Amino acid sequence: YFMTKTTERLARWVSSLRYESLPSEVIGKAKLCLADSISCMVGGADLVPSKTLLKVLCRSGQGSVAVPGVSARLGLLDAAYYGAQTANALDFDDDLIGHPGATVVPIALAVGQVAGANGADLVTAIVAGYEVSMRIGESCMPTYERSQNVKGYSTWQTFGSVVSAAKLLSLSDVLIENAMGLAGAQAPVPNVRKFMDRGACGWLKNAYGIAGEIGVLSAHLAAESYAGNRNIFDGPNGFWIMSGSDQFRPQLAVNGLGAIWKIDDVNFKEYACCYYLQSALDAIDLLKNRQGTSDVERIEIRAFLELPLHFCGPLPNSIVEAQFHAPYLVALQWLGRSPAQGLREEDLTDPTVLALARKVALRHDPAMDRSFRECDLYPVRVIATDKFGASSEAFVERPRAAEQSSQTQELVERKFFSIVSPKLGEKATTHAWNMIHEIEKHSVDELVRILVP
Known part of the structure; x- marks a missing residue:
């Protein structure tokens, strides 16, 4: 052995x-x-x-x-x-x-x-x-x-x-x-x-x-x-x-x-946060499409044990803490400030974001533990309730980006241009993207040289 x-x-x-x-x-x-x-x-x-x-x-x-x-x-x-x-x-x-x-x-x-x-x-x-x-x-x-x-x-x-x-x-x-x-x-x-x-x-x-x-x-x-x-x-x-x-x-x-x-x-992420939380953000997207973004009174996330155990607590004070804070990330997603665009320092102190994050509750659903531990799934059920008591729910078992493997290149390309272009410019970013996909014709030094601002 x-x-x-x-x-x-x-x-x-x-x-x-x-x-x-x-x-x-x-x-x-x-x-x-x-x-x-x-x-x-x-x-x-x-x-x-x-x-x-x-x-x-x-x-x-x-x-x-x-x-x-x-x-x-x-x-x-x-x-x-x-x-x-x-x-x-x-x-x-x-x-x-x-x-x-x-x-x-x-x-x-x-x-x-x-x-x-x-x-x-x-x-x-x-x-x-x-x-x-x-x-x-x-x-x-x-x-x-x-x-x-x-x-x-x-x-x-x-x-x-x-x-x-x-x-x-x-x-x-x-x-x-x-x-x-x-x-x-x-x-x-x-x-x-x-x-x-x-x-x-x-x-x-x-x-x-x-x-x-x-x-x-x-x-x-x-x-x-x-x-x-x-x-x-x-x-x-x-x-x-x-x-x-x-x-x-x-x-x-x-x-x-x-x-x-x-x-x-290997999976690529759609959102700038821990992979454990990606399914919950996808579920919020589904709810917004059905329910709209009217005033929400409460958002409940029922999930496998790790989420309520490790991904809540005091509201985040830094971008690093925000990457692992489910209520804060859910609030951003609901408000149209999706972590798909990265996380911003100014949102950490925004009263609207913080008020909504306080309305998000995580609950352990033991029925989801086995899927997480044995099947490599990240199941969540998200229930949003508005001020009139009307509620809607969405269930997601696996992050959308992992399910849509045919769109993997599109996801990576979108992320590459959205992050790199603002810093290096559209021309250099396009050059870098093309060079990566024909990297056999180039040296490592050539590639890195165009990625330096």
């Missing part, structure tokens, strides 16, 4: 992966992941936490690595840290067992510049990073009961960072084993439960910055023959228990490598 050679098998697969062996649909999805993460980085750079972080990182001195959305150039490790943080800053980034893009795409862009990588190299590194990140996440995922106390994403997303960096450095399988061992030994603790404790969310959020930096550092150390533990995932003391989990399912890490592509299942 434990002596599975998981580390060795993953390292061999990463080392042997070639662009030419990737299915066309996987390449297409990787390009959408690239575009989506870039838009999140550009938009995330404008938030107060990101500006504060950049100010501190710049004290280390000027570097040569560009990061989408800012004019400053940073050292390689700082660029990886900053890019991973900005990618997740809006909470608009992709989703599947965490936010895989935040610890893959910024790292690939940073290392790719230094390594002189071309577009095909970039796509291959992104695919490798996504696959390993999500497979390790699945295999080390704690039981539901354990996850109520111990939960983290950056802990194992560190391996997405190290693998994408290692691939761009063309490391051998043995050196990739070393790199993963070094990354696992330095990976951040699982912080999600404390990060969201009592509704006061720290600005580091999932701590993706340090996960990104550790991945880049570990790959470069391995490239210089710096030794790491070469079986980091294996044995009764493997990474699964290091990360606080209570189970290890190694088959999920290696089964179907090169045949079943986890990147295919």
Whole structure:
């Protein structure tokens, strides 16, 4: 059970992966992941936490690595840290067992510049990073009961960072084993439960910055023959228990490598907030279409346990807290200030928004728990009651964006232009979008250069 050679098998697969062996649909999805993460980085750079972080990182001195959305150039490790943080800053980034893009795409862009990588190299590194990140996440995922106390994403997303960096450095399988061992030994603790404790969310959020930096550092150390533990995932003391989990399912890490592509299942968000809350905002849209936006006296959300347990409390004081506050987000959606357009600082103190948020109540519906825990669904029933006592309800089981897979490219394109254009201009944004979809003809440096304001 434990002596599975998981580390060795993953390292061999990463080392042997070639662009030419990737299915066309996987390449297409990787390009959408690239575009989506870039838009999140550009938009995330404008938030107060990101500006504060950049100010501190710049004290280390000027570097040569560009990061989408800012004019400053940073050292390689700082660029990886900053890019991973900005990618997740809006909470608009992709989703599947965490936010895989935040610890893959910024790292690939940073290392790719230094390594002189071309577009095909970039796509291959992104695919490798996504696959390993999500497979390790699945295999080390704690039981539901354990996850109520111990939960983290950056802990194992560190391996997405190290693998994408290692691939761009063309490391051998043995050196990739070393790199993963070094990354696992330095990976951040699982912080999600404390990060969201009592509704006061720290600005580091999932701590993706340090996960990104550790991945880049570990790959470069391995490239210089710096030794790491070469079986980091294996044995009764493997990474699964290091990360606080209570189970290890190694088959999920290696089964179907090169045949079943986890990147295919990645979801893109329609709203700038936690994925758990997307269904509720879709339900509000349905109610508005039926009922209009007449005076509402009460909005009740019946949902699986996690929503009333972790996504309410005192009204938010920051954009970060707002991303995880269901009543506040529902109020914005009802008032036509949809999180699909991002979140605005001025709404945090708007009396109209706050008054409506206070009328939103979350209720636990035990009948919905099984769908959430076992079926990867996010069921909610939203009931809106007006001042005359008339009510209307809507039930949504899965976010609209996940259901409408045929419109995925349209969603990513709309997000890309709505976020990037105001900062870089329509011409540069169109150029960047076209370049991403023909990235094989370009270098990483060419792409990043046009994403700098």
